[in-house]
Amino acid sequence: MSEAVRIITEQVRSRVRRDGVDLASDENLAEQYVRAELQRYSERALGGAHPLIADEHQAAREVVASLTGFGALQPLLDDPEIEEIWINGPSRVFVARDGVPELTDMVLSAREVRDLVERMLQASGRRVDLSSPFVDASLPDGSRLHVVIPDITREWSVNIRKFTRRIRDxxxxxxxxxxxxxxxxxxxxxxxxxxxxxxxxxxxxxxxxxxxxxxxxxxxxxxxxxxxxxxxxxxxxxxxxxxxxxxxxxxxxxxxxxxxxxxxxxxxxxxxxxxxxxxxxxxxxxxxxxxxxxxxxxxxxxxxxxxxxxxxxxxxxxxxxxxxxxxxxxxxxxxxxxxxxxxxxxxxxxxxxxxxx
Missing domain, CATH: 3.40.50.300 (P-loop containing nucleotide triphosphate hydrolases)
Structure with missing residues (x-):
């Protein structure tokens, strides 16, 4: 996540908390909030307060994905060729295609990994904490989530086994x-x-x-x-x-x-x-x-x-x-x-x- 996207995302979340609205289930409303905040950010960036954004459309998509989907992982979840996603650490994000694992070039922060896990667990009603450091849950699309947290592991360990409907009979x-x-x-x-x-x-x-x-x-x-x-x-x-x-x-x-x-x-x-x-x-x-x-x-x-x-x-x-x-x-x-x-x-x-x- 770029610095600009991070700043815009945090600003939108602050406004959402103040307004008491839920963007997770309303992508159109999320886009309205993002466009408004993106406009304010661009004005401040022109004055030198923030770094300029090279591609505003791409930045807006990343912010919306962070607010309504699963952030940086959403493109991987949307890719039909990817069967499984796992995170060994913020800079060690793997995927499997046709059973073959590959290391992606994705780099997350420790905070992003924790936020992603919390968002994934919201829909399931399950939790993970020091008293329960392991959790299994289902994502809204049926994919299976497994999480282990420190001090059981060195870093947050996340496995997402995507649900496939290819085989029916x-x-x-x-x-x-x-x-x-x-x-x-x-x-x-x-x-x-x-x-x-x-x-x-x-x-x-x-x-x-x-x-x-x-x-x-x-x-x-x-x-x-x-x-x-x-x-x-x-x-x-x-x-x-x-x-x-x-x-x-x-x-x-x-x-x-x-x-x-x-x-x-x-x-x-x-x-x-x-x-x-x-x-x-x-x-x-x-x-x-x-x-x-x-x-x-x-x-x-x-x-x-x-x-x-x-x-x-x-x-x-x-x-x-x-x-x-x-x-x-x-x-x-x-x-x-x-x-x-x-x-x-x-x-x-x-x-x-x-x-x-």
Whole structure:
């Protein structure tokens, strides 16, 4: 951000606070404030009080983006080719295109990074501070935000995984080469037959994309309940309820965990229960839900290295209040290597291999 843009932005914010208006939801009003302040700035600059502006139109756009969008990051968020943005420090801003990371020439100040994070968290109602130095949240467009602050990190660490609507169903995965037609039909039949489905993969391998594609194969009359840490799934189903976790308040009260959401979802008459990611204590509740015999099936995701161990370590032992537990010998999962975010690679799926433990 140039010195001129910084000065104009601060002046507009001061006027907005005095007038008690909200520019975040009214871009036209923001432009009016910016034009008026830009005019005043130019007059002062001609008198030598401020540096001259080479491109007033560009300066106005940057100020409006700072007031109504996400400042210097807004062009990166608007770029459809960029999949992810992360900040390791004010001068270390990275983006990923087609899975390839690159260091940008963007240089922010520490104050700008903090202001950007605060603005991003406003819409979600979540917070990050010394008592809660980690936060996950969703941006208005569905992109996922993760922030870690000092003293856990040296600098503010920000990750934005952009939400992409490129993949809507299994047929599109076939078109991209991520699945064969045979694999697509097999998965579609599993959905229609009400099979329990586990989607496993490392970070950025397209687990959420696969979940969305699988759920597109459900029948129109079915009721879907989803539980996630933060909203990521984008379903077009007719009857769907989406729930996400909630942070505790400053007093330490009011936290809603994924484990609690799974329990509550069973009282909501789900035909399909979808769990965004299983990592900790919620594994037990999910297994109890599976054993309770949901009318259709449960879909959930976990990291790739957990896939086999889930059945070896968590399914085999008896569960609380369930006599005898679940026999591991009754589990017959299928596995398939899935490509990163729907981008074709040399490891395209040729067959679905059945694995028995």
């Amino acid at each position: 299994l047929n599109q995965l076939v078109g991209l080469g991520s699945l064969t037609q045979q694999a697509s039909e097999f998965l579609r039949m599993c959905v229609l037959a009400g099979q329990n489905i586990l989607v496993s993969g490392a970070t950025q391998t397209g687990k959420t994309t696969m979940l969305n594609a699988l759920l597109s194969a459900t029948r129109r009359t079915e009721r879907i309940v989803t539980v996630e840490e933060t909203f990521e799934l984008d379903l077009s189903a007719r009857d769907v309820v989406a729930m996400q976790c909630r942070q505790p308040s400053l007093e330490g009260r009011g936290e809603i965990t994924l484990r609690r959401l799974i329990k509550e979802s069973l009282r909501m008459r789900p035909d399909r229960l979808v769990v965004g990611e299983v990592r900790e204590a919620e594994s037990l509740d999910l297994l109890i839900a599976l054993n309770s015999g949901l009318p259709k099936f449960t879909i959930y995701t976990l990291r790739s290295w957990e896939c086999r161990s889930l059945f070896r370590c968590e399914v085999a032992p008896p569960l609380t209040s369930i006599s005898g537990g679940i026999e591991a010998s009754g589990v017959n999962p299928c596995w398939c290597p899935f490509v990163s975010r729907g981008v074709p690679t040399s490891n395209m799926l040729s067959t679905l291999q059945s694995v028995r433990f």
